[in-house]
Amino acid sequence: MERAAYNHDSSTDLVHDAYSRLTHDQLVLFCSVRSLSTDGSDQELACRLAHFDLHSYKFTTDISIKCNVQPNLRPRWKRSPPSSRSAPSSSNAPTRLPTLPTELMADILDLLGDWELSKAVGLPTSLPRPTEWATASPADEALLTGYAPAIHASDLVRNPPTKLGARAVVRFGYVNVLDMIFKNYRPYFMDWFRVEEDFIPIVASSNSRTNILNWWRRAVEARWVTFPKKRSLRLVIEDACRIGEVASLEWWKSAQSLFPLEYSENALEHASSRNHVNVLEWWKNSGLPLKVGRVMDLASSAGHVEVLQWWQQSQIEFKYDRQAMHHASMHGRVKVLQWWFHSGLQMIFDQDALTLATKHNRPEVLEWWDKSGLPSQYRICDIEEALEDAIGGGEAAREWWKGKGVNFNANDKEWMKLQTLN
16 A cells, blocks of 8 residues: 555645655745744654645645644744734634645745756746756656656656666655565666665765665665665765755764764865854764864855854864965955954965965955955065966956056066065
């Protein structure tokens, strides 16, 4: 018997099925749109959204949703909820909102720019079909929906799924589909789901699909699938940090009795470069040994002041060098430079800061260094060389230097002289 998630006879089941396929960030987005609490696990958020829609919008079938959690349906109003003077004041007559148009739901998903997600939940989309899906097999299309009858009808053996279909099953957490294929098509399973490449745990971790990870763990324990390679164990941790999937990190930590935690400095570096403060907090509170690396350099390069602030206040030892100022200058991160200036930390820099800002045509950075009062130095010969190789011709940077009175036709002595900007 198929699970209720595959019974599309009920519009309510369809809504619950759709929400259960979303990632944590997407669930939070929909909760925010409906002014619902964003606290809780993915299962709680999905149930909360489904229950809210059931009680707020008009459905053709009046069926309750079966969940193992109590949904918190109390909206997080930033101000008093809207009221109507003409509406009767009766606590026994709940207000029903107008039916949410399909077009509006489709527009919200289109804003995410995720064609696969729109197709998975069965909504129309204006997004173009991704190039990689141009050669998808009928099985891939069926697996994307997670609908068991369509999957059976696609004839998996005659039209085997590609990596696209396998990824969709794992990405959207279709654990029943995964189980069905394993039981009914076991001779093909290892190939379709690239078990030797550790495809399932890698994709599941990058999408926080802990239900898939639980299924895969049982399969490993039963020796139905092979034990993951060491490099794969390192990759799942690094990917979770890069994407910001705390639920995956927590799962791997809880499973370390079977799967040893493998990670390097890349883990915290990825989190810092992607502005995932929640991941940094998780590591700080995890009790695991921390491998810090070049977190300040990467956060400076990416322009993440919040991450820089977090590290300064974390009481965790970190190291940095002139690369932080170099990266901030070349990438135009004026706010980062300003943060360093007021942070109380030692600013480590040399003349390359101005040279790199010039080469990358960043007059706003040159202006910041000029106004900062810091003893930044340069040589005209270095600036001229940077302008010759400048991105986009470097005209804006050249005009800035001319405005400072720099004479690029100076004699050799002036040409090579080390000068202070301010």
